[in-house]
Amino acid sequence: MDRIALQILEDGWEQDGRTMRRAIATLRDRLAESTDGRWAAAAFEINRIYNILEKAFERLCESFENHLEKTGKYHDTLIERVTLDLKGIRPAFLPGDTLRDVRELKGFRHLFRHAYDLDLDPVRVAAAADNAARCVAGFDGWCRSFLEEVRRRYGDQLA
Numbered sequence: 001m002d003r004i005a006l007q008i009l010e011d012g013w014e015q016d017g018r019t020m021r022r023a024i025a026t027l028r029d030r031l032a033e034s035t036d037g038r039w040a041a042a043a044f045e046i047n048r049i050y051n052i053l054e055k056a057f058e059r060l061c062e063s064f065e066n067h068l069e070k071t072g073k074y075h076d077t078l079i080e081r082v083t084l085d086l087k088g089i090r091p092a093f094l095p096g097d098t099l100r101d102v103r104e105l106k107g108f109r110h111l112f113r114h115a116y117d118l119d120l121d122p123v124r125v126a127a128a129a130d131n132a133a134r135c136v137a138g139f140d141g142w143c144r145s146f147l148e149e150v151r152r153r154y155g156d157q158l159a
Contacts, residue, residue: 001064001090003158006150009063013143016056020136023049027129039120042129043112049132050109053102053139057082057093060146064090075106091149098138101131 027045030038057078061068064086068078079102085092094102108128111118151158 001150001154001158005063006147006158009059010143010147012059013056013139016052016059017136017140017143020049020052020139023052024133024136027132031126031129039122039125042125043108043120046105046125046128046132047109047112049136050105053105053135054078056139056143060090060093075110076103079103079106091146091153093142093146095138095142095145098135098142101134104128104131105135 023045027042027049030041030045033041054075058068060082061078068074079094079099082093083096083099105128108124108131
């Protein structure tokens with residue numbers, strides 16, 4: 001990892017954060033509507049937020065570890081991987097106390113993407129929306145803490 005690669009990662013995460021905040025605003029708008037399609041529209045935004053989070057996780061792993069194998073339980077493995085503090089390579093990105101929220105968000109996304117004959121439960125969509133909002137609210141802090149720790153640990157090695 002060099003300074004340029006770290007800056008590219010940071011800039012990508014800033015863009016991810018902006019996109020997720022826009023998605024949260026749209027999600028809140030959809031939940032406030034009184035149309036029949038509001039739950040599906042809200043679920044789409046929750047799905048979108050998880051996809052952006054997953055892309056941010058992939059950026060991290062590709063930047064520091066140079067590869068990702070998309071086999072087996074890829075989505076679960078990716079979440080687990082970003083919680084690991086890889087000594088000599090990188091610190092953990094995702095705080096352990098947020099693991100449950102991220103996994104639940106992934107579970108909702110899976111349901112949304114793969115349940116083709118599903119009537120969305122408004123209570124479940126509202127709970128997933130709250131969860132998505134917590135993850136988005138934490139994202140900038142996760143990034144900031146991670147980047148500070150990288151610079152603290154490896155700053156002299158960033159050429």
